[in-house]
Amino acid sequence: MAGPSRITSGVLxxxxxxxxxxxxxxxxxxxxxxxxxxxxxxxxxxxxxxxxKYHRPRGIVAAGAEEPCALVxxxxxxxREPNQLATTLPLxxxxxxxxxxxxxxxxxxxxxxxxxxxxxLPAGFYYKTxxxxxxxxxxxxEPLIRRAAGxxxxxxxxxxxxxxxxxxxxxxxxxxxxAGACGLAAAQRLxxxxxxxxxxxxxxxxxxxxxxxxxxxxWRESVCTALTRLPTVRPLMRTAVLGAYGHGVFGALExxxxxxxxxxxxxxxxxxxxxxxRVLLATGALERLIAFPGNDVPGVMLAGGALAYLKRYGxxxxxxxxxxxxxxxxxxxxxxxxxxxxxxxxxxxxxxDSGAAAHARALGVAVHxxxxxxxxxxxxxxxxITIAELDGQRRFVLEADSLLISGGHSSVRHSxxxxxxxxxxxxxxxxxxxxPALRAECSASPLRPVMAKRPRxxxxxxxxxxxLRRRFRAxxxxxxxxxxxxxxxxxxxxxxxxxxRTMLPPRMYGSPPAKATSISSx
Amino acid sequence: MKRYTxxxxxxxxxxxxxxxxxxxxxxxxxxxxxxVGLLRARPFAQPVPFAALAGAEVREHYRPRRRLPLHEWHExxxxxxxxxxxxxxxxxxxxxxxxxxxxDEARVxxxxxxxxxxxxxxxxxxxxxxxxxxxxxxxxxxxxxLAVGRARYGIMLREDGMLLDDGTTSRLSPEHFLxxxxxxxxxxxxxxxxxxQQAVCATLDVVLTDVVDQWAQFAVAGPRxxxxxAPLVPGLDLSNEAFPxxxxxxxxxxxxxxxxxxxxxxxxxxxxxxxxxxxARTAWLALLESGTRFDMRPYGLDALNTLRIEKGHVTTAExxxxxxxxxxxxxxxxxxxGDFIGRTLAQRAALSAAERLQLVGVRPTNRTQRLxxxxxxxxxxxxxxxxxxxxxxxxxxxxxxxxxLALLSGxxxxxxxxxxxxxxxxxxxxxxxxxAAHMLDPENTRVRS
Numbered sequence: 001m002a003g004p005s006r007i008t009s010g011v012l013x014x015x016x017x018x019x020x021x022x023x024x025x026x027x028x029x030x031x032x033x034x035x036x037x038x039x040x041x042x043x044x045x046x047x048x049x050x051x052x053k054y055h056r057p058r059g060i061v062a063a064g065a066e067e068p069c070a071l072v073x074x075x076x077x078x079x080r081e082p083n084q085l086a087t088t089l090p091l092x093x094x095x096x097x098x099x100x101x102x103x104x105x106x107x108x109x110x111x112x113x114x115x116x117x118x119x120x121l122p123a124g125f126y127y128k129t130x131x132x133x134x135x136x137x138x139x140x141x142e143p144l145i146r147r148a149a150g151x152x153x154x155x156x157x158x159x160x161x162x163x164x165x166x167x168x169x170x171x172x173x174x175x176x177x178x179a180g181a182c183g184l185a186a187a188q189r190l191x192x193x194x195x196x197x198x199x200x201x202x203x204x205x206x207x208x209x210x211x212x213x214x215x216x217x218x219w220r221e222s223v224c225t226a227l228t229r230l231p232t233v234r235p236l237m238r239t240a241v242l243g244a245y246g247h248g249v250f251g252a253l254e255x256x257x258x259x260x261x262x263x264x265x266x267x268x269x270x271x272x273x274x275x276x277x278r279v280l281l282a283t284g285a286l287e288r289l290i291a292f293p294g295n296d297v298p299g300v301m302l303a304g305g306a307l308a309y310l311k312r313y314g315x316x317x318x319x320x321x322x323x324x325x326x327x328x329x330x331x332x333x334x335x336x337x338x339x340x341x342x343x344x345x346x347x348x349x350x351x352x353d354s355g356a357a358a359h360a361r362a363l364g365v366a367v368h369x370x371x372x373x374x375x376x377x378x379x380x381x382x383x384x385i386t387i388a389e390l391d392g393q394r395r396f397v398l399e400a401d402s403l404l405i406s407g408g409h410s411s412v413r414h415s416x417x418x419x420x421x422x423x424x425x426x427x428x429x430x431x432x433x434x435x436p437a438l439r440a441e442c443s444a445s446p447l448r449p450v451m452a453k454r455p456r457x458x459x460x461x462x463x464x465x466x467x468l469r470r471r472f473r474a475x476x477x478x479x480x481x482x483x484x485x486x487x488x489x490x491x492x493x494x495x496x497x498x499x500x501r502t503m504l505p506p507r508m509y510g511s512p513p514a515k516a517t518s519i520s521s522x
Numbered sequence: 523m524k525r526y527t528x529x530x531x532x533x534x535x536x537x538x539x540x541x542x543x544x545x546x547x548x549x550x551x552x553x554x555x556x557x558v559g560l561l562r563a564r565p566f567a568q569p570v571p572f573a574a575l576a577g578a579e580v581r582e583h584y585r586p587r588r589r590l591p592l593h594e595w596h597e598x599x600x601x602x603x604x605x606x607x608x609x610x611x612x613x614x615x616x617x618x619x620x621x622x623x624x625x626d627e628a629r630v631x632x633x634x635x636x637x638x639x640x641x642x643x644x645x646x647x648x649x650x651x652x653x654x655x656x657x658x659x660x661x662x663x664x665x666x667x668l669a670v671g672r673a674r675y676g677i678m679l680r681e682d683g684m685l686l687d688d689g690t691t692s693r694l695s696p697e698h699f700l701x702x703x704x705x706x707x708x709x710x711x712x713x714x715x716x717x718x719q720q721a722v723c724a725t726l727d728v729v730l731t732d733v734v735d736q737w738a739q740f741a742v743a744g745p746r747x748x749x750x751x752a753p754l755v756p757g758l759d760l761s762n763e764a765f766p767x768x769x770x771x772x773x774x775x776x777x778x779x780x781x782x783x784x785x786x787x788x789x790x791x792x793x794x795x796x797x798x799x800x801x802a803r804t805a806w807l808a809l810l811e812s813g814t815r816f817d818m819r820p821y822g823l824d825a826l827n828t829l830r831i832e833k834g835h836v837t838t839a840e841x842x843x844x845x846x847x848x849x850x851x852x853x854x855x856x857x858x859x860g861d862f863i864g865r866t867l868a869q870r871a872a873l874s875a876a877e878r879l880q881l882v883g884v885r886p887t888n889r890t891q892r893l894x895x896x897x898x899x900x901x902x903x904x905x906x907x908x909x910x911x912x913x914x915x916x917x918x919x920x921x922x923x924x925x926x927l928a929l930l931s932g933x934x935x936x937x938x939x940x941x942x943x944x945x946x947x948x949x950x951x952x953x954x955x956x957x958a959a960h961m962l963d964p965e966n967t968r969v970r971s
Contacts, residue, residue: 052532061538065568068534083533083569124526151533167577202568243565253570269574289539291546302538410541 003029003042003315008340010314011211012204013038021095023048023072024106030091031313037063037070037086038313046298046381048072048086050102052151054115057380059298060317063087063308065202065240066286069296072097073152078163082152090204092258100152107380111148164264167271172198172234175250175276177241178412180208181216183282184223190280191233192226198274199233200252202240208284212311212332239272250274281412288407290324294376295405303404307333316342318402322385324348324373328356330406338363345400348373348387368398376403523547536561590641591738591802596820604823607705609642612822621917627821628828629919631788635744636821637809640787640794641802643689644708645737646701646715650728653697659723660715661691662847662862663855668693673768673785677847677855678711679864683873685845685852686864687711688836690785692770700733700781706838708734718863737781738802742809743792743829745971746816751793753812755782760793767970776808786969788826789833789962828916831927834959839895839913840881840927848874849929850881851959879910880933883957887940889923891952897943899930899954905944912943920962927959 009015010033017032023040030039037060040048048070049058058069070086075096082100089097102109114121130141176187179201187199201208206224210216227233242251252272261267287304289295301317303325309315316337322345323334331347338344346366349357357367374388374395385398523529529543530536536543540561548558576584588608590596596603601612602619616623630636648657657665661676668674673692680686687710689702703711712732719730742750752760754776759765769784778801786792797805810818830837836850846868847853856868867873886893893915898908910930918925928943930936936956943952958964 062534066534066537068532068538071533085533123528127525163573165573165577165580240568242567242570245565251565253566253568253574269571271570271574271577286537289542291539291542407542412537 003039004044005316005319006031006042006314007316007342008310008314010038010310010312011217012312013314019091019093019095021091021093021097023097024099032091034091034313035087036072036084036089036091036095036097037067038309038315039091040086041309041317042313042315047106048298049099050106050109050112051296052101053121054118055102055109055112056115056296057298058296059381060087060301061305062287062302063305063312071100071151073100074098077157079157080153080155082150082154088202090257101150164267165269165271166267167273170198170234170272170274172196172274172276173278174198175200175241175274175279176282177279178208178282178284179203179206179235179237180282180284181210181219182284183208183280184210184220184227186280186282187233187235188223188226188230191230194232197233198276199227199235200239200241200274201235201237204238204257206235206237212307212336236272241274244279248276248279250276250279283412285409285411287330287409290326290373290405290407292324292373292376295373297376297378297382298380299378299382299402300376301402301404303330303333303406304409306402306404307336310336310340316340317404318382318400319343320345320400321402321404322346322348322398322400323404323406324385325404325406326350327406327408328354329409330404331356331360333404333406334360334365335363338365345385346398348385348398350390373403530561535563588642590639591799592639592641592806595803595806596639599820601822606823607642607708609705611642611705612639612820614822614824615820624822624824624828625917625919627819627825630817630819631744631790631821631825631829632919633744634816635742635746635750635813635818636825637740637742637750637806637813637818638821638826639738639806640741641738641799642705642708642734643739644701644703644705644711645733645739646703646712647731647733648699648701648728649697649731650726651697652723652726652728653699654693656719656723656726656728657691657699657701658857658860659862660718662857662864662868664857664860665691665693665699670695671770673770673783675855677852678714679847679862679868680714680843681864681867683846683864683866683868683870684843685841685847685850686714687841688852690768690783692781692783694770694772694781704838704841707841708732736799737796738799738805739794739796740806740809741787741792741794742813742818743786743788743790744816744818745791745968746818747791747793750809750813750816750818751782751795754808758782762971767966776805778805780805787833787835788829789835790829790968791971792969824916827914828919831914831916832918832920832925832962834881834883834927834961836881836927837914840929842913844879845881845929846873846878848880849878851934876935877932879929879931881959882928882930882933882937883959883961884912884915884926884928884941884943884954885921885957885961886924886943887953887955891923892917893924893926893943893952893954894945894948894950895926896947897945897950897952899928899941900944902940902942902953905942905951909941925961926954928956930956 013031013033015031019030019032021028021030021039023045028043030042041060046059047057048060051058060070061067065085065088067085067087071083072086074081074084075098099106103111130137173195174190174197176183176197176199179199183199184206187197191197207220210220227235236254238257239252239254242253244250252274254270254272256264256267287302299318303323306317309317320343321337323330325331326349334344334347344365346368347360348368348371350372352370357369360367368387370390371387372390373385375386376382377384377386382400382402385400385403386395387398388395524531530540544558544560545555548555586608587610589610596612599615600617601615602617603610604613614624627636654666660678662679663676665674670693673690676691677688678686687703687707689704692700694700715730719728748760755773758773765784767784771782773780773782775782775795775797778797780795780797783794785794795805840850847856884893893912895912895915897912899910900908910928912926912928915924915926937958939956941954941956943954
């Protein structure tokens with residue numbers, strides 16, 4: 001165990017291999033497999049940053065690439081590299097990170113005076129304020145604004161030789177974005193039918209949401225083993241798909257792990273230009289924020305993030321967490337923490353009652369229905385929460401050291417970048433939007449014991465072209481075991497249709513643009 | 523909304539708070555959320571380091587160096603190199619540089635004979651039954667009338683009528699031409715030709731091949747050059763009658779199957795010898811050996827520049843994209859009949875207006891004063907009104923002092939006038955005399971001797 005908040009073993013961490021690192025000069029200990037964020041939380045570090053303009057204290061909010069606050073400077077042999085995301089930065093021995101946008105220290109930041117003057121610095125004030133006198137712009141305003149702007153500091157040590165970098169071009173029949181339950185299952189089936197599949201996952205390991213429930217581990221292991229035996233599938237871990245461009249071209253950034261880095265002569269990133277006939281976006285969902293006063297105090301965190309820190313790294317984000325959620329799925333974090341022996345302060349739910357609330361009460365957690373958070377007390381960390389009942393009758397204070405929030409889920413839409421699909425709002429209902437992985441997690445939750453017996457993933461093609469849909473139907477009837485060779489009429493048909501396509505004369509400007517294909521559970 | 527609240531501009535690009543922000547906006551406007559819509563994500567979905575985007579194309583890999591087939595020989599001969607295009611070319615065969623070494627090299631060419639490596643010139647092989655028609659279309663002058671075994675100087679225009687490039691084109695057989703281009707423009711010219719072949723002349727039977735790397739080419743220039751080349755091409759009569767100026771032939775040179783051109787950039791009697799790049803060293807050494815009787819020396823790019831400025835030949839300094847055929851005195855090359863790229867727009871009256879910048883020669887009246895590239899030409903009476911500028915300048919071997927080429931407003935009308943070349947950078951003023959661009963041997967007697 002490294003750090004006071006490490007209460008159990010995580011799926012990714014190795015308790016036998018501790019690592020030492022520094023944050024703001026403090027020597028701390030983490031475990032192999034940690035990210036910087038999980039190691040900081042394990043050591044009880046709550047405040048990791050200052051906000052951009054008002055220099056308000058900022059903590060860790062999420063557990064993945066969606067993190068908005070926990071950016072740090074990393075000081076290494078190449079100098080100081082700013083704006084590194086603590087939630088995705090893998091911990092390594094001797095990592096030296098510093099908080100940014102504060103002076104002189106993170107705890108005592110003189111520029112936090114801006115927060116006190118917030119009334120004089122309204123949103124957008126700088127567009128109108130620095131107009132006159134004209135001479136002052138170059139001599140006064142601009143130097144001051146330049147000093148105040150930006151987050152991190154760049155102090156690069158220019159090496160005598162440029163670090164190696166490379167761009168590679170990949171080709172596939174199908175690009176599967178995301179290696180959660182859905183992405184893994186789809187990649188396995190598609191690859192088994194003979195299609196060339198690239199499976200891109202921004203995380204270091206495949207599995208995503210399946211890592212949050214032990215009951216999925218056997219399934220995950222079996223699919224991953226099957227994938228390694230399929231020559232037609234190419235898993236790309238630590239690879240974030242950056243955007244979809246015309247003519248089936250996708251950009252992806254692969255960040256090499258330290259071991260790979262030394263194997264490839266110091267290569268840090270590899271830019272993939274992927275040309276795929278079709279794309280399958282199995283990108284899952286992101287948790288939604290809830291807007292309330294004080295939702296930026298360190299210790300206020302997304303419920304899904306707290307669940308991930310517990311399951312993946314064995315870290316409890318608080319000793320006495322409260323939950324503010326409007327959906328049953330978010331209770332999962334609370335149940336997991338309670339299951340790990342953490343005493344939960346209570347639940348605030350705007351709904352009068354729900355199945356999850358009843359389950360929480362059965363676990364002995366106080367649930368305040370038809371209520372919401374009125375305020376968060378504490379500046380550098382959550383100390384207590386003011387609860388306001390929706391009918392306006394009562395306000396009372398709940399002692400808590402962290403607050404997990406969840407406003408439902410939205411499907412991830414960032415990867416279909418240039419493909420010009422107009423995003424439509426899923427509505428403000430707290431139903432999770434269409435992430436099979438998430439839904440699978442939900443179905444595996446104690447709320448629905450019937451569905452949790454056997455992990456099942458169901459999907460539906462929304463806009464894949466007809467030939468693919470036909471082929472995909474053909475793949476579905478292939479025997480499920482990955483070890484058995486695809487055979488039978490359907491598999492033959494699937495293979496034949498692929499052959500037919502590849503024998504078509506090449507078009508002048510490459511293959512037709514791959515439509516952005518969403519996937520959702522039925 | 524975005525401008526005043528920076529909504530969606532945080533480091534997570536609206537991933538977590540985007541929907542809430544849109545809902546707030548919808549509430550403020552009193553419209554349903556569907557009408558407001560969501561943030562539309564644009565690539566990149568994540569921050570990408572510039573290093574990853576640059577890939578391997580950084581520093582020396584970003585701009586590769588092209589080495590001549592004889593690079594090692596030039597190096598061992600003490601050459602200083604200069605990067606032109608992507609090529610490393612010998613500038614002068616002297617470590618410490620300076621004009622005396624350059625002038626020595628140029629003087630040897632004028633008095634006796636010198637040899638230089640011109641392998642960097644762009645070379646495009648054009649073949650096909652329609653090759654002549656294609657060249658007639660891409661060049662402003664005519665090539666279908668060119669006899670086999672002859673070369674012709676040609677100019678190429680852009681579609682807007684401005685000069686793109688110049689060079690000699692040889693006809694090796696009725697359906698086989700070889701284009702040479704300037705070093706700096708070789709890639710652009712090839713691109714230009716390939717574009718027009720595919721987009722405009724798709725029905726013509728013509729194939730373009732870039733052969734710049736396949737052929738090494740040397741220029742042997744000077745009054746004694748015939749005597750240097752003749753022993754290497756036994757059986758070929760090099761006399762002026764049998765192998766006149768602008769003649770071309772395929773011939774064994776020192777036993778190597780190559781090509782011999784009688785073309786000249788220096789203004790002297792000169793031959794250009796092309797051999798396959800793999801045999802460059804053999805041919806070069808054989809030529810040097812043959813030239814020892816005349817104290818033949820290799821000369822570099824600086825000396826070549828000196829020679830061509832004296833002769834008034836243009837290069838990329840004058841073919842700068844702003845000049846027309848008329849500006850450079852090449853208007854008689856524009857063919858009267860037949861279409862060619864740039865024909866219509868080249869006929870705009872403004873492009874041959876008298877006050878346009880025209881190519882002239884300049885020479886300081888005080889022979890000891892130097893000329894500088896980029897000096898502005900002004901009248902003594904109004905020293906702040908630029909009339910043009912010096913494009914190339916060099917100390918001369920044929921004339922006393924410095925000479926240069928300049929682009930001067932109404933230049934051809936001003937020949938004989940005296941102006942001032944002002945260099946605001948070095949704060950120098952030199953009185954110059956305006957001359958015709960062809961300062962040396964305007965009748966071309968030397969190249970035809």
